[in-house]
Amino acid sequence: MSGSHGETINVTLKVWRQTSADAPGGFETHQQAISTDASFLEMLDLLNEELNAAGKEPIAFESDCREGICGTCGVMINGRAHGPQKATATCQLHMREFADGDEIVIEPFRAAGFPVIRDLAVDRSPLDAIIEAGGYISVNTGAASDANLTPVPKVAADQAFDAAACIGCGACVAACPNSAAQLFTSAKIGHLGLLPQGQAERWSRTEAMVETMEEFFGSCTNHGECTEACPKEISLDFIALMNRDYMKAKVKNRALTGQH
Amino acid sequence: MGILESKVPEGTLADKWENHKFSMNLVNPNNKRKFDIIVVGTGLAGASAAATLGELGYRVKAFTFHDSPRRAHSIAAQGGINAAKNYTNDGDSVHRLFYDTVKGGDYRSREANVHRLAEVSVNIIDQATAQGVPFARDYGGLLDNRSFGGAQVSRTFYARGQTGQQLLIGAYSALMRQVAAGTVELHTRAELLDVVKKDGRACGIVVRDLLSGEVTPHSAHAVVLATGGYSNVYFLSTNAMMCNVTAAWRAHKRGAYFANPCYTQIHPTCIPASDDFQSKLTLMSESLRNDGRIWVPSAFDDARPAGDIPEGDRDYYLERKYPAFGNLVPRDVASRNAKTVCDEDHGVGPLKNGVYLDFADAITRNGLDAISEKYGNLFDMYQRITGENPYEQPMRIYPAIHYTMGGLWVDYHLMTTVPGLYSIGEANFSDHGANRLGASALMQGLADGYFVLPYTIGDDLAGQLGNPVVPVDDPVFTTAVAGIEDEAHRWLSINGTRSVDHFHRELGRIVWDHIGMARNGPGLEKGLSEISALRSEFHSDVRVLGSADTLNQSLEKAGRVADFFELAELMARDALERSESCGGHFREEHQTPEGEAQRDDDNFAHVAAWEWNGEDTVQTRHREELTFETVALSQRSYK
Numbered sequence: 098m099s100g101s102h103g104e105t106i107n108v109t110l111k112v113w114r115q116t117s118a119d120a121p122g123g124f125e126t127h128q129q130a131i132s133t134d135a136s137f138l139e140m141l142d143l144l145n146e147e148l149n150a151a152g153k154e155p156i157a158f159e160s161d162c163r164e165g166i167c168g169t170c171g172v173m174i175n176g177r178a179h180g181p182q183k184a185t186a187t188c189q190l191h192m193r194e195f196a197d198g199d200e201i202v203i204e205p206f207r208a209a210g211f212p213v214i215r216d217l218a219v220d221r222s223p224l225d226a227i228i229e230a231g232g233y234i235s236v237n238t239g240a241a242s243d244a245n246l247t248p249v250p251k252v253a254a255d256q257a258f259d260a261a262a263c264i265g266c267g268a269c270v271a272a273c274p275n276s277a278a279q280l281f282t283s284a285k286i287g288h289l290g291l292l293p294q295g296q297a298e299r300w301s302r303t304e305a306m307v308e309t310m311e312e313f314f315g316s317c318t319n320h321g322e323c324t325e326a327c328p329k330e331i332s333l334d335f336i337a338l339m340n341r342d343y344m345k346a347k348v349k350n351r352a353l354t355g356q357h
Numbered sequence: 358m359g360i361l362e363s364k365v366p367e368g369t370l371a372d373k374w375e376n377h378k379f380s381m382n383l384v385n386p387n388n389k390r391k392f393d394i395i396v397v398g399t400g401l402a403g404a405s406a407a408a409t410l411g412e413l414g415y416r417v418k419a420f421t422f423h424d425s426p427r428r429a430h431s432i433a434a435q436g437g438i439n440a441a442k443n444y445t446n447d448g449d450s451v452h453r454l455f456y457d458t459v460k461g462g463d464y465r466s467r468e469a470n471v472h473r474l475a476e477v478s479v480n481i482i483d484q485a486t487a488q489g490v491p492f493a494r495d496y497g498g499l500l501d502n503r504s505f506g507g508a509q510v511s512r513t514f515y516a517r518g519q520t521g522q523q524l525l526i527g528a529y530s531a532l533m534r535q536v537a538a539g540t541v542e543l544h545t546r547a548e549l550l551d552v553v554k555k556d557g558r559a560c561g562i563v564v565r566d567l568l569s570g571e572v573t574p575h576s577a578h579a580v581v582l583a584t585g586g587y588s589n590v591y592f593l594s595t596n597a598m599m600c601n602v603t604a605a606w607r608a609h610k611r612g613a614y615f616a617n618p619c620y621t622q623i624h625p626t627c628i629p630a631s632d633d634f635q636s637k638l639t640l641m642s643e644s645l646r647n648d649g650r651i652w653v654p655s656a657f658d659d660a661r662p663a664g665d666i667p668e669g670d671r672d673y674y675l676e677r678k679y680p681a682f683g684n685l686v687p688r689d690v691a692s693r694n695a696k697t698v699c700d701e702d703h704g705v706g707p708l709k710n711g712v713y714l715d716f717a718d719a720i721t722r723n724g725l726d727a728i729s730e731k732y733g734n735l736f737d738m739y740q741r742i743t744g745e746n747p748y749e750q751p752m753r754i755y756p757a758i759h760y761t762m763g764g765l766w767v768d769y770h771l772m773t774t775v776p777g778l779y780s781i782g783e784a785n786f787s788d789h790g791a792n793r794l795g796a797s798a799l800m801q802g803l804a805d806g807y808f809v810l811p812y813t814i815g816d817d818l819a820g821q822l823g824n825p826v827v828p829v830d831d832p833v834f835t836t837a838v839a840g841i842e843d844e845a846h847r848w849l850s851i852n853g854t855r856s857v858d859h860f861h862r863e864l865g866r867i868v869w870d871h872i873g874m875a876r877n878g879p880g881l882e883k884g885l886s887e888i889s890a891l892r893s894e895f896h897s898d899v900r901v902l903g904s905a906d907t908l909n910q911s912l913e914k915a916g917r918v919a920d921f922f923e924l925a926e927l928m929a930r931d932a933l934e935r936s937e938s939c940g941g942h943f944r945e946e947h948q949t950p951e952g953e954a955q956r957d958d959d960n961f962a963h964v965a966a967w968e969w970n971g972e973d974t975v976q977t978r979h980r981e982e983l984t985f986e987t988v989a990l991s992q993r994s995y996k
Binding site for chain 1: 405408409412423424425426427428429430432433442444480482483484485486487488489491492493494495496497498499500516517519522523526529530531533534536537545568597598599631632634635636637639640707737738741742744807808811854856858859900902903907908910911
C-alpha cells in the first residue's frame with residue numbers, strides 16, 4: 098500500500114481493445130491521474146468519460162454489484178486475475194494499491210473457454226453449463242420437510258459454506274496456465290457433497306459436472322494459481338475432494354450399493 | 358378517480374389464503390404444458406418463479422440481461438431472511454411477523470398480502486435448506502437465528518453476511534435444473550425493452566440481445582416481471598450498476614399502473630461517499646447494529662480521531678432518544694437521525710458526512726474472535742474500500758438509498774392492471790407499505806416466486822385453455838420491434854456533447870436533494886422543474902457513440918436513463934400529492950413534535966396508483982383504499 102488518503106497519482110494504462118471475438122486486438126495506452134480513494138473500476142469509468150468526450154468509443158468492461166459478490170467483474174491486471182490484492186475482486190480493488198508512476202496492463206481474462214466479446218468483456222457461459230449438468234439438489238418446490246428435521250454438523254455446514262462462497266467470476270480459469278475450471282467445479286461439488294441433503298445425487302452429480310467441465314476447459318496439473326487468484330480464497334482441498342469423489346463415482350457399483 | 362380491485366378473498370384474515378387456494382381455478386397437470394409463460398429477471402423472485410413453474414410443467418422462457426442468472430442483485434443482500442419458525446421459542450408467530458410487517462410499513466400495505474407473506478415464510482426456509490443453502494447452524498447442527506433490523510424476536514435466518522448470495526445460488530440451481538430438464542428455456546444477455554399487448558391482454562415481450570443488438574419478439578400466455586427496484590434513479594445507491602426501472606416502466610407505459618413511487622427506503626448503514634468520482638455506495642449489513650453502537654462527537658466539527666474522544670464527549674444519539682430500541686430503531690428512523698446530526702455539523706470523516714458505528718464495547722464483551730466470526734467479511738470489505746481497520750477504529754456510516762417499496766401495482770394474485778401481466782419481488786409494490794423491515798426483501802421475493810405466483814397464475818390461465826399464443830409475426834409484435842430498433846438509432850444519432858453517465862449523475866443529484874430522505878412541497882416543485890429541464894437537455898445533447906449491432910454499454914444505459922427521467926417526475930408528483938409523512942416518505946411539513954413521521958390516516962390510508970396517459974401528459978392518480986380489520990393504526994413509537 099502506498100498512496101495516502103485522497104492523494105492523486107499518475108498512472109500509465111495499457112488497455113486491451115478488441116471489437117469482437119474474431120477481430121485482432123491490441124493495447125492502447127492512456128495516461129490517467131486518479132485519486133487513491135478511487136476504486137480501480139472508477140478509474141476506468143473516468144477514462145471512459147474522457148474517451149467519450151474525445152469522441153472515442155468507451156472501453157467495454159463488465160461489473161455490476163461492485164461489492165465483490167456478483168462475480169460480474171474481472172480483468173487481468175499486470176498479468177494477475179483481479180490484480181495484486183489478495184482475496185479481492187477487481188471491483189473491490191482500490192487505487193491506493195498502486196503508486197505514482199506505475200504502469201498498469203489491463204487485459205481480458207485469457208482462456209479458450211472464455212472467448213472475448215469486446216475489449217475486456219468475455220463470455221463465461223460454460224460455467225453455467227457445468228452447473229446445469231448437475232450443480233443442484235433435486236427438490237421441487239413444496240417437497241421439503243421441516244428445515245430442522247435433519248441436523249447438519251456445524252463443521253460440515255461451515256465447510257460447505259467455504260465452498261459455496263464461490264462467486265463464479267472465472268478468475269480461477271484465467272489464472273490457470275491450463276485454463277482449467279477445477280476450482281470452480283469442485284467448489285460446487287464440495288458445497289453440495291458435504292451436506293446431508295446432497296448425498297442422494299453425490300456420485301452422479303460429480304461425474305456429470307466433471308465431464309461437462311472437461312468439454313470446455315483444460316486439465317488440472319496442480320499449479321495452485323487458481324486459489325491464489327480466487328477472491329473468495331476457495332481452498333485446493335476441494336479439488337482433492339472432487340478428484341476422490343470422481344474416482345469413487347467411476348469405480349463404485351452404485352446400483353448395487355443403492356446409490357445414484 | 359377509478360377504484361382498483363385488489364381481489365382480496367373473503368373470510369377471516371388467517372383463513373383467506375388457505376380458502377383461496379381451494380377456490381382458485383386449477384390447470385390440470387396435463388394441460389400445463391400447453392401454456393407458455395415468460396419470466397423476466399432471474400433474481401430471487403424470477404429464478405424461484407421460473408424454476409417452480411417449470412417443475413409444475415409449464416413451458417417457461419426465462420430472460421435475464423446478465424450473462425448468468427446468478428449475477429442478479431439479490432446476490433448482494435447480506436443480513437438475512439425472516440421466517441416465523443419460532444425456533445428460538447421467544448414468542449414469534451405468523452401473526453407477529455404479519456403484525457410487525459404491517460406496523461413497520463407504517464400501515465400503508467395490504468393486510469391480506471402481508472399475512473400470506475408471513476404464512477409462507479416458514480416454507481421458504483424449508484425449501485432453501487433442502488436445496489443446500491448453508492444457513493448458519495449451532496453446534497447441535499440446528500439452524501441459528503438472530504434478531505435483525507428492529508425486531509424484538511430472533512426470527513432471522515442467515516448465511517454469514519452472504520444470505521442473498523446463498524439463497525440466489527439455491528434458486529439459480531433450481532432454475533438450472535429445469536433448464537437441464539427442458540422445461541425452462543433460458544435467454545441470457547437479453548434486455549426487455551417493450552411489453553406487447555393484444556386486445557388488452559399481455560401477449561409477449563420484445564427484447565434486445567445485448568451482444569448482437571438483435572431485437573426479437575417473444576409471445577406467451579402470461580408475462581411475469583421480476584425485474585427489481587428503481588433505487589438507481591438516485592445514481593448513487595447501494596444497487597448494482599445495471600439495476601434499472603426499464604422493464605417496469607415500459608410495462609407502465611403499456612397500461613400497468615405504477616404504485617407509490619415516492620416510497621423509497623434509505624438504508625442507515627452504508628459507507629459514506631468519498632469523492633465526486635464515486636460510482637456507487639456500499640451497504641454494510643444492518644446486522645452490524647446488533648453489536649455496534651452509533652455515536653457522533655457532542656461538539657460541533659470535532660476533528661479529533663475517534664479514539665481520542667472520551668465517553669463524556671460522545672453522543673450516542675439513538676440510545677439517548679430511543680431507550681427501548683436504541684441502535685435497533687427501524688431504518689427510516691435511524692437514517693433521518695443520522696442526517697440530522699450531520700446537518701447539525703456533528704458529522705465525522707474527511708467530508709464530515711458520516712456517523713460512527715463503534716464495535717469497541719462488543720469486542721471487549723464478546724472477544725475479537727466472536728465479532729470476527731459474525732462480521733468478518735463485512736469488516737474486510739469495509740477495510741478494502743476505506744483503507745481503515747474497523748477492529749481498531751469505528752466504522753463511518755451514512756444512509757444511502759437501498760430499496761424501493763413502490764412499484765407496479767398488483768392485485769392479490771400479483772397481476773398488474775394489464776391482464777396476463779404479473780409482477781413479483783421488488784418490482785411490485787405489494788407487501789412493505791411505506792417502509793420495508795430488514796430481512797424482509799429476500800422473504801418477499803422468494804414467497805412470490807416459490808409459493809404465491811405459481812398458485813395464482815393458474816387461476817387466470819385456466820380460462821385461457823385452448824387459446825394459442827399470438828404469433829410473433831402479428832402486427833402488434835412487428836410494430837413493437839420496429840419501435841425498439843428506431844429507439845437505438847435515435848440515441849446514436851443525437852451526437853451531443855455529454856455522456857449518459859453525466860446526465861444520470863446530475864439527475865441523481867436532483868432526486869437525492871428534493872425527493873430524498875426528507876421532502877417538502879416547494880422542494881418537490883423545484884425538483885420537478887429541474888428534472889424536466891435536464892430531461893430536455895438529455896434528449897438533445899446526450900452523446901452515445903458506437904453502433905447498435907454490438908455490445909454497446911452506453912447505448913444500453915441511454916434507454917435506462919431515459920426511463921429514470923420519466924420515473925423521477927412521477928416520484929416527485931406522487932410525493933407532492935401524498936401530503937403526509939409515512940415510513941420512508943418523510944414530508945417535513947408533517948411531523949410530530951418529536952420530529953417523527955406524522956401520518957394522515959383520514960386522507961391517505963390508500964395506495965396511489967398512477968396511470969400513464971402518454972408522453973408529456975400528467976398521469977392520473979388512482980386510489981386503492983386500505984382497510985385494516987386486524988391491526989389498529991397507531992403512531993409508531995420506538996421510545
